[in-house]
Amino acid sequence: MTASIPDSPIDEPLAYDPAAVELKWQRRWQERGTHAVDLRGGERPFYALMMFPYPSAEGLHVGNLFAFTGNDIYGRFQRLQGHTVFEPLGYDAFGIHSENYALKVGEHPMRLIPRNIANFRRQLDRAGLMIDWRYQVDTTDPSYYRWTQWVFLQLFKRGLAFKKRAAVNWCPNDMTVLANEQVIAGQCERCGAVVEQRLLEQWFFRITDYAGRLLDNLDWLDWSETTKTAQRNWIGRSTGARVRFPVEPKAGAAPGSTANNDVAIEVFTTRPDTIFGATYLVLAPEHPLVAPVTTDAQRGEVAAYREQAGKQDLVARKVNKEKTGVFTGGYATNPATGAPIPIWVADYVLMEYGTGAIMAVPGHDERDFEFATLFELPIPRVVAGEGDDASTPLAEAYTGDGRLVNSGEFDGLDVDAAIERITAWLAEREAADAQINYRLHDWCISRQRYWGPPIPIVYCDACGTVPVPEDQLPVVLPDIPDFRPDDTGISPLARHEEWYFTSCPSCGAKARRETDVSDTFLDSAWYFLRYPSADRDDVPFDPALTKKWLPVDSYIGGNEHAVLHLLYSRFITMVLHDAGHLDFEEPFTRFRAHGLIIRDGAKMSKSKGNVVNPDDFMDQWGADAFRTFLMFLGPYEQGGDFRDQGISGVRRFLDRLWSSARDCTPSGEPDAAVLRKLHQTIRKVGEDTARLSYNTAIAAMMEYMNVLRTGERTVHRAEVEPLVVLVASFAPHVAEELWELFGHTTSVFDASWPVFDPALATEDFVTLAVQVNGKLRGTIKVAATVTQEEAMAHARADAGVAKFVTGAPRKVIFVPGRLLNIVV
RNA sequence: GCCGAAGUGGUGGAACUGGUAGACGCGCUGCGUUCAGGGCGCAGUGGGUGCAAGCCCGUGCGGGUUCGAGUCCCGCCUUCGGCACCA
Numbered sequence: 001m002t003a004s005i006p007d008s009p010i011d012e013p014l015a016y017d018p019a020a021v022e023l024k025w026q027r028r029w030q031e032r033g034t035h036a037v038d039l040r041g042g043e044r045p046f047y048a049l050m051m052f053p054y055p056s057a058e059g060l061h062v063g064n065l066f067a068f069t070g071n072d073i074y075g076r077f078q079r080l081q082g083h084t085v086f087e088p089l090g091y092d093a094f095g096i097h098s099e100n101y102a103l104k105v106g107e108h109p110m111r112l113i114p115r116n117i118a119n120f121r122r123q124l125d126r127a128g129l130m131i132d133w134r135y136q137v138d139t140t141d142p143s144y145y146r147w148t149q150w151v152f153l154q155l156f157k158r159g160l161a162f163k164k165r166a167a168v169n170w171c172p173n174d175m176t177v178l179a180n181e182q183v184i185a186g187q188c189e190r191c192g193a194v195v196e197q198r199l200l201e202q203w204f205f206r207i208t209d210y211a212g213r214l215l216d217n218l219d220w221l222d223w224s225e226t227t228k229t230a231q232r233n234w235i236g237r238s239t240g241a242r243v244r245f246p247v248e249p250k251a252g253a254a255p256g257s258t259a260n261n262d263v264a265i266e267v268f269t270t271r272p273d274t275i276f277g278a279t280y281l282v283l284a285p286e287h288p289l290v291a292p293v294t295t296d297a298q299r300g301e302v303a304a305y306r307e308q309a310g311k312q313d314l315v316a317r318k319v320n321k322e323k324t325g326v327f328t329g330g331y332a333t334n335p336a337t338g339a340p341i342p343i344w345v346a347d348y349v350l351m352e353y354g355t356g357a358i359m360a361v362p363g364h365d366e367r368d369f370e371f372a373t374l375f376e377l378p379i380p381r382v383v384a385g386e387g388d389d390a391s392t393p394l395a396e397a398y399t400g401d402g403r404l405v406n407s408g409e410f411d412g413l414d415v416d417a418a419i420e421r422i423t424a425w426l427a428e429r430e431a432a433d434a435q436i437n438y439r440l441h442d443w444c445i446s447r448q449r450y451w452g453p454p455i456p457i458v459y460c461d462a463c464g465t466v467p468v469p470e471d472q473l474p475v476v477l478p479d480i481p482d483f484r485p486d487d488t489g490i491s492p493l494a495r496h497e498e499w500y501f502t503s504c505p506s507c508g509a510k511a512r513r514e515t516d517v518s519d520t521f522l523d524s525a526w527y528f529l530r531y532p533s534a535d536r537d538d539v540p541f542d543p544a545l546t547k548k549w550l551p552v553d554s555y556i557g558g559n560e561h562a563v564l565h566l567l568y569s570r571f572i573t574m575v576l577h578d579a580g581h582l583d584f585e586e587p588f589t590r591f592r593a594h595g596l597i598i599r600d601g602a603k604m605s606k607s608k609g610n611v612v613n614p615d616d617f618m619d620q621w622g623a624d625a626f627r628t629f630l631m632f633l634g635p636y637e638q639g640g641d642f643r644d645q646g647i648s649g650v651r652r653f654l655d656r657l658w659s660s661a662r663d664c665t666p667s668g669e670p671d672a673a674v675l676r677k678l679h680q681t682i683r684k685v686g687e688d689t690a691r692l693s694y695n696t697a698i699a700a701m702m703e704y705m706n707v708l709r710t711g712e713r714t715v716h717r718a719e720v721e722p723l724v725v726l727v728a729s730f731a732p733h734v735a736e737e738l739w740e741l742f743g744h745t746t747s748v749f750d751a752s753w754p755v756f757d758p759a760l761a762t763e764d765f766v767t768l769a770v771q772v773n774g775k776l777r778g779t780i781k782v783a784a785t786v787t788q789e790e791a792m793a794h795a796r797a798d799a800g801v802a803k804f805v806t807g808a809p810r811k812v813i814f815v816p817g818r819l820l821n822i823v824v
Numbered sequence: 825g826c827c828g829a830a831g832u833g834g835u836g837g838a839a840c841u842g843g844u845a846g847a848c849g850c851g852c853u854g855c856g857u858u859c860a861g862g863g864c865g866c867a868g869u870g871g872g873u874g875c876a877a878g879c880c881c882g883u884g885c886g887g888g889u890u891c892g893a894g895u896c897c898c899g900c901c902u903u904c905g906g907c908a909c910c911a
Binding site for chain 1: 908
């Protein structure tokens, strides 16, 4: 029978007590090894991966828990579908974040991190995640970073890791180099300090070699569309041509002088069709040809401009959109027109992109137009839009479609055809080559910091740059008390002589170690390969296990890593594939980005004091209610608004589930209507969970509960028991407890998903909407199998409808099971 | 500026390939249980109008296609996210 919840929980032993239930099952899972996966023998393997957390001192953030719970539900659901599910977790504990915190509190990260990890572990277990902790990963453990160093060596061997002296982004506050990805609008993404440019020797990975593949594979990956778009933007492919403009001999050069005769300035353009309108060239201030093309008369002015540009930091350069520049005095030949055109220097041309030089087409490029207007350079038209002709003046740059004008033999061609024809024409004359350019830069992995894996390289006066042999890994990060970085641009490790000096692996002579450590993103670019082999110390990843478990079936994480982490992981996987270590080249078959949790309509932040503490909510409402509530807030891929009161609704649902299960009759025929709703619910929860639509899956279960508990009806076991399985992924503890109550001796997660019977889910009677001229005029309840004629008869019998239907209808639209629309 | 996503009650959000807009939850209102509070149960809850049956309006704004539009098309507005002097 349907019992009401007793007044006092004290004298009622049957009341739902989440604290007791959850503790009981967390212990039992441990004892029984419920979460232990048989990696070698398990059938139908399913790898459900979530982005591993950085173990902060503050403990688990509700955002972490939102991400993990979503993955856990998916993993548990797949297990109920008969898969062997591997759902590992670890810690991304290296990096500036940890190191800065350690410096702030004055404690060594080697002591701090294990404590944070212990706290995380407590909270993660508390939340009831199905994690097999035997395969944990900690990026700061030598048994892990030994293989991170191994990964570096694989790249080094293939010529994909190289050192170059380069202008890099230097954060004066964190005193370290930052990757371009870590510079947001000219500021350090971590501390907000204005980033400076510095010249340092840095290790880079040649990710640009893989730009094309990284971009092309996105077409077939089953990933969130937003994530793919972010990656495409980041890689930034442009197709165009590389065009050579020969430099004219300097005026005033001695007769017969060959100075500059064999020099050409190469530019990249996506609009070779506009080359007849290229009236000048612009070099970036750092361009190596600036000095050679500059005339004596202009030398002083050019040098002053370059010096000033060099001092400007990135912010000033990107924010200050006012054009500046200076004429070099030199000229180059436009290979299309044969005319000499002036060469300018301006900082609106970036050395990092393309060739660091452009052909300026002021008529058809907004920036060039602005520059030419400012310096009173000619602005000819070479493309005519609709209604324009060759002499229509240009009030602004025209960048649209049109036909070529003032372009010699190419006049009249439309832009697309002209791009092709002119590129081919220039190529024949050896003035141009078709080229694809990428915005993507090589990945700078050097960090002049302490808290990271040392880069496994040794410098020997005799042998040069020598990789540490693989069998000598790991290069252990020494436990030194003084790990504070300084402003020299040299890692703190360099101050530690007994570590710094070593012997050359090649000749045995005294040698020096590389003192940079590698970027945290390298740690996380391969961790998913390590999990199944985390207990092995002889290989980075076991070939058989890797073949069985990878690539990852489902990866869930935040879109803040859409570009960096996911791109680097794909790159490293491709490299290891090319090196013969992997038989796949994309690590994550399916990726879904979860949304963000806000609270009461505002972003959570420490300063606002509106941060959700998971422990508090789990104490008050139970982990099951908390998990289910997080998933009920909104669409998982969009996130949701956390309102404290809302959790009571989810808890009420679990209370009602509990009392229904405890008070049901063990036998008896299920009600036909309830049974029908049950099967509809089985289908909906299954479909919705599979597509991560957790909020609607929960709503469906609540709806079923409402049907189950309508009025004073008696609930039968056969009506509740399947619901316990449906709810198990969301509220695993209470599901286990009720499952046991029903007499089962094994875990509910070793049960199987209830069988959906379409026949039982079908309604005998349906409510048809009756419209007249598309307006709802009534509803009729009819057999699901009615014909249009029968439905019409019913509709006409309805007074509300009949009123609007006087004569014969002009047209009738009948959608079985849905509606009848009578057009009069 | 370019690319992408989204605008639905008091509120978080439902609505499959165009087919009864507002599921489910929170909040609110009333009733019951209770000394009371909480809890629990029952009923109601988009706006307007009407004694009522009902009628009119309603998914950011303006047009359109259609028997029928939250959903499709065209033109705007707003918010959020990515890229950004990228040639």
